[in-house]
Structure formats: structure tokens, C-alpha cells
Amino acid sequence: MSERLNVKDLITVGIFSVIIIVLIFIFGMLGYVPILMIALPILAALICGVPYMLFLTRVSKFGMVTLMGLIMGIVMFLSGHTWVPIVTFTVCAFIADCILKMGNYSSIKNSIISHGVFIIGIMGNMLPFFILKDAFMSAMRTSMGNDYVNVVAPFLQTNVLIVLFILTFICGLISAYIGKLVLKKHFERAGIA
């Protein structure tokens, strides 16, 4: 925390939060197919690697990643997810920030791991389904009909949740690696990475 964030950093945080949020929302539309709703964190993890790695090329101070998590949580809250994403996004982004700090914001290995941790924050969108399972199921039965519930119900178990956490983490690592490759292919040549 030795140096304060200046306006340029804050604007960068805002712009990249928008990109990641828009990507998550566009792919979130797939969630209306019953099975894919559960797989949503994995999809998001696969997508967000490229913008996140590009974002990291502009990060050199502690706090930027944490701030991005907070902003994304706030936008998630204002767009009809519960307050849970604010907490999970901020905590995960803080851990990711610490990992980056250990690598001095230049280590590739640390950036890839930090994306894996950061993207776990999106599980906050799913957690209410698991915690409030019973209340949620009865509410869904009235609002979305029996068919939908019967398809989704077997997936709302605790061990599925654990598998989902691990898969999200692994997909985060993979997509961060892909992001690194894309960065080399497109952005370094254009001179903006």
C-alpha cells in the first residue's frame, strides 16, 4: 500500500470490469438451458482469461485487482444477484492480489494462479442456490415449473459444489494460459500489451 492508485489506474479498473461483466452476462444467457446453469462458473472461467491477462499487463500496484473484484460484486448485486457476490468477489480478488504481490506483478506463473483464484469469486452467483436449496426449490417449482426443477434438482448437492469449485479453478488456470498465448499472438504485435 506504499503508493496510492492514480486516476489512470482507476479508469483501467473500470474499463476492464465492464469487459469481464459483459462477457459473463452474454454467456450467462446460456444459463436458461437447465444443465448449463450449473456449468456457468466454468464457462465464465474459460472466457475471462484473456481480458484478465490483458488487465494484468497494466497492473503494478497493490489494490487494483481487489478493487476490480469489489466493483464487479457491486454490479452483480445491482443486477439482481444477491449480496453474496460482493463478498466472494472481494475476498477472492484480495487473495489473487496477494498472490500477484508475491510474484512482484511480473511472474507469469503467479498471474495464471491468481486468475484461477480470482474467477472462483463467480461462485458467489451460485452459492445462494446451494445454501438456500429447499426454499429455492419450492420457489422455482412455482415460478419455473416442475420440468425445470426435476432436471436441476440432482445437481444441487454439496459434492457437486466441491467439484464445481475445483473445475472452475482448473478452467481458470487453462484460460489464463490461453490468455497468455493470445496476448502474444495479437496484442504484443500491436504494441499494447
Added chain:
Amino acid sequence: MGLELNFRIAPRTKIIILAIISFMVFNDVPMYVSGILVLIPFVCLFFSDYKKAAVIYILAYVIAKYLQMAVLPNATGILAIVLITFSYTATRMLPILMMGYYTIMTTKVSEFIASMEKSNVPKDITIPVSVVFRYIPSVFEEIRSITKAMKMRGFGFTFKSLKSPLKMVEFYMIPILISAVKTSDELSAASLTRGLSNPKKRTNLISVKFNKFDYLFIAISIAGIAVYIYYLCGGALIA
């Protein structure tokens, strides 16, 4: 009508209402509870030059609610899932989406920053959030123009392109990211010339004081949330 000319609510009120509505969408409540809060975005849009959007919104909501109540309990099969998707999206997400649309379209960035500064929110949060508000519409604009450019060169959304979805993702993502980087550089330069990085307290031309509409809307939405909480707790006690 004098009402239309003066209708303007402060950014803080909009954000309070947005938060309250987004608190409501998650649980299923009967019509008389959610009705008030569904009408708030309608009224806001209707009295501020977005009459068409307001009418479309309320029609879509009524149709979806009717489907949900009258048709769905008996329906089965694929058609039911499609209808469910529509009615679920409309009844849960439409109020919050319209309120968000209203907030983004009618709040100027300087207004937003002024009102946030008044309630002592640190600059580290207000600047990114105002960038987010400002930049979301232009991302969609960019997506539209990328689609047009791709059509011109023969990559439309056809069955052929759906065969290689990864390529489509790449074609969309790279231009968006490049323009995002450019925008962030330009915005930084613009903010420098406006003196946003000045640590002193800023003065503002626009007054963001609460007027009578603000108090009215906050009172209505707080009453709505009170009824909502009462209903939830009452329901729990009975069950």
C-alpha cells in the same frame, strides 16, 4: 403538465431504489407485494422521455405474469421450458433491468460523481463505478459495429460460423479488448485535462439536493420493502 417538466430524481435515490429492487427479485412474492416496486421503473421511464420503453416494459411484464399464473401450472414439454424461460426472465429480471437502464440513461457522470462525493464515498470507488456506468452502453454499440464489419467481410452468424464457436469468440473479443485499451488511454488523458486527479475538493455546477419526488419515491420503496419483509417473516412463522 407541470409534472413532466420538473420530474427529475437525484442519483442517490436511483441507486437506493435499484438496490431495493434487486433485493426483491430473488424471492417469489405475490402480486400485491411486488406490484408497487414493479411500477416504480415504469413511472420513472414514463415521465422522462422514455414513454415507448415504459409501455413495452409494462406490456411484457403483464403478459409474462399472465403466462406464469394462468398457463404454466398445467403446461409440460419443450414449449413449457421456453415459456418458463420467458416468463421467468420477464418477471424477475425486467424490473431491475429497466431500472438499471433508466439509471444509466438519465444520470450524467458529473451528476453521479457530485452526489457520491456528497455522501463521502471514496474516489477509489466512485471513479471505476462511473466508468462502468458510462462504458456499458458503448460496449454494446461496439459489439453491434463489429457484427456489421464481420458481415461485410463474409462472417455473419450463420450455421457455418457456429461450427467453429472458438473462432467467433476470438473475432469478437480481440477488437473489443483493443478498443477497450484505447478507450482507457483516452479517458485517462481526458480526466487529466479535467483535473480529476486533483486532491482538493471539487466544486460542482449541478445541485444534487433531494426534492419532493425523491422523498416520495424513497418513502414508497421503503414501504414496499417493509411489506415484503413482513410477508417473508409472516410466511416463515406460519410455516
